[in-house]
Amino acid sequence: MSTPLSPLNPPRRLLFGPGPTMVDPRVYQAMTKTVVSHLDPYFFEVVEDCRRLLRVAFGTANEFTLAMSGTGSAGMQTAVANFVEPGSTFVVLAAGFFADRMSEMGRRQGANVIRIEKPWGEAFDQNEVAAKIRELKPNVVGFVQAETSTGVFQNSEILCAAAHEVGALTMSDCVTSLGAMPVELDKQGIDIGYSCTQKGMSCPPGLAPVTVSPRAMEWLKARKTTPADWYLDLKLLADYYEGAHRYHHTAPISLFYALREGLSVINDEGIENRWLRHKLSHEMFVAGVEAMGLRMHVKAGNRIWNLNTPVIPEGVDDLKVRKRLLAATDIEISGGFGPLAGKVFRVGIMGPLATEDNTLLLLKGMQDALAGEGFAVKGDAVAAAQAAVTWPVAQLV
C-alpha cells in the first residue's frame, strides 16, 4: 500500500494577474455535474448554447464559432495551422510576446513570415500598416488585439480593410479581451479570432473559443493542402460539432459545462454591464496608481481595460513588491517579461474582481506594498480612485 496523498488544498489567492483569474462559484458547481458522452445529444445542446453566447461575446455573426479542446495557445495554433499554408506570406504585427509566438507558429507551418515591428507597449498606426499591407500583398495578416504582455489594445478596422482589399485573411488574438471588453470582431474586420476561458470569461483554463468568418471558411474549404495538425483541424471539427456529429475526439465535457455556465453568468448580468464594470475598474485603477506616483506604460486610448501595466518606479524591486503584496493580502499580480521584465507590473482586474470594492482593495494593497519597499507614495490611491469614478451602484455589482 502506498502512502496516501495529502488532501488537495490550494492556497488562497486573489488572482489579479493576467490570468487565470477568479472563477465564478457557479462555474465551479457546473463542473460537478455528471459527465455525459461526447456524442450525447445533451452535450451538443451544451455546445450550441456555448456557440450562441460566444458569438455575443466576440461581437460576430459567424456561424462557425466554437471552442477548441485546448488552452488559449491551442486557439492560436488552430488559427495558424488552419489558415497559414506552407509557402504563404504571413504578415505579423509584432509588438509583444504573443505576436512573437504567432510568428513562431507561422514559421513552423512553413510560411514566409514578415514582421512589422513596434516596441513593446506601443500600438500600431493603422494607416502605416495598411500601406505596408497593400505593398506586401500577404495571404494572411495576424495581430494581437489585446497583447497580454504589454497591455496594448490594437484597433483594426483600417488595417483589416486593407488586408481584405488585397485578398488577405485577417486573424487576431483576443485571448485577453473576450468577455471583459468589446471585441467587435465583425466591426474590426477580423476573419479568425481566438481566445481562452480563464481571463475575461471567468472560467478555468482549458478551452479555446475560436470564430471564423464565412469568407475564411470558404477559403478553408477550398484549401488543397492538409494541415499537419490533426487535433486542431477545423474541417474535421466542423464534422464533429455540426451536422453529422461525426466522432473526432472526446471533448472535455466538464470544461464545456464550465464554459456554458460562465457564459450564462455573463448573459444574466448582460454583457454591456460586464464591459462597463471592467471599464470603470480600469479607470479607478489608473486614477489610483497615478495618484500614488506611478505612470502607465501604455498611452491612454490604447489600453486594455482588464490588463493594466503600470511602470515600476525607479529603484523599486519588482519581485519584492509582489511577494510583500501576496504575503500581506493574498493578492497576486504579475510582472513583465522579455523587454518589460522588471519594468512593469501586469495587473488584471477581471470577472468577479472587477468591482469597486475589489479595485480599491487592490490599490490599497499595492500602495502599502510599494511603500513597504521604500517607494515614496505621492498621494492616496484609494481616495483618488473614488474621486475619479462614480460607480453606478444600482446598475452594477
Place this chain on the structure above:
Amino acid sequence: MSTPLSPLNPPRRLLFGPGPTMVDPRVYQAMTKTVVSHLDPYFFEVVEDCRRLLRVAFGTANEFTLAMSGTGSAGMQTAVANFVEPGSTFVVLAAGFFADRMSEMGRRQGANVIRIEKPWGEAFDQNEVAAKIRELKPNVVGFVQAETSTGVFQNSEILCAAAHEVGALTMSDCVTSLGAMPVELDKQGIDIGYSCTQKGMSCPPGLAPVTVSPRAMEWLKARKTTPADWYLDLKLLADYYEGAHRYHHTAPISLFYALREGLSVINDEGIENRWLRHKLSHEMFVAGVEAMGLRMHVKAGNRIWNLNTPVIPEGVDDLKVRKRLLAATDIEISGGFGPLAGKVFRVGIMGPLATEDNTLLLLKGMQDALAGEGFAVKGDAVAAAQAAVTWPVAQLV
C-alpha cells in the same frame, strides 16, 4: 436583457461505453477547488504528484512523464508530431480505428507510413511483425496496445525488441488500458506511451498523460527539425514542467486537480486491486454474455479487460437494443464502427462501475434489452456470471 439559460442539468447515465466513463465523486469535488496560477509553486506540486503516480499506472520508471493539455487524441498527436519526422519511415500495426488515426497523423507529418494490417479484432503475431520490422528497418514503430474500436490488447515485448534492434523507437496507444489493466510500459518495451483521463482513470476528459523513455528523450534532444506543432512540442513542455518552469501555456489547472484526485483514489485502493476489479468484472461479463448465447468478437487471451466487444446476434438491431437498454436502465453502451458497425457492442466496465453488483446490473439490463428485441436468450447471464467468478469481497469493493 437576454433570456436566461436553463440550469445545467445533464441526464442520468450509467456510462458503460468505451469512455467517457463514470467519474469518482472525489474527482468532481476536486474540480471545485480554487484555481491557482499556472506558475504557482502549488500547481507544480500537483503536477509532481500526477507525474509520480502516472508512472505507477504506466508501469514505467520514465522520468519524463506528464500530462498534455488536451484529450487522448492530443496525446497521440504529441507522440507522432514529436517523434515521427518528415521523411522518416513509420511502421504502423493497423487493425482498428485508432491505428488508422495514427497512420493519418504520420502522413500529416510527412512520414513514409508503412502499414502492417490485420482484420479488426485480431491481434498481431509478434514474431511475424518482428521479422517485418527487421526487414523494413523503420525509424518508428507505432501500435495500439488497447484498441478501443475492437477490444484487442496487443502484447509487444518481442516486436519492440526487434524495433530496438534496428534502432527504431516504439510508440503505443494506451488510451484504454491505463488505470484499468497493467500497461507495463517498460516491460513491454514501449518508448513513448500516451493515454487519456476519461477511461481507466475515472476523470473527466481533457488531459493526455504521456510518458517518454530516456532513449526517446535522447533522440528528441538530438532532433534537428522543428515540429510543426508548437502546442504539443515536448521540448518546450519540458522547460515548462521541469526545472526552470518557463511559461509555455496556461495549463488547465482544474483538470490537473481532477487528475491528481483520480490518481489519489487509485493510490488509496492500490493499483493491483483496481486491476483485479477490472479483470473480475470482465470475466463475469464474458461468462454472462456467453451464457445468454452471445460470443465475444476477440479471442480469449487477446481481450482488453475493460472494453468488451460481444458480437451482436444475427437479426438483432444494434441501435434498438441500445435505445431500449438506455430507456429501461439509464445504461449507455456503445456500438461498433467502421467494419464493425452493427456487428459488435462496445461495453466498457471501468472505474467505479467495475464491481460485482454493477456488472450484474449491466448483464441483467443487456439480457432484458436483447430479449425485448426478439433475441432468444439461451441461459441466464446473471446466474452464469455469479457462478463463474468468486468476488473476493473482503479485499475489493
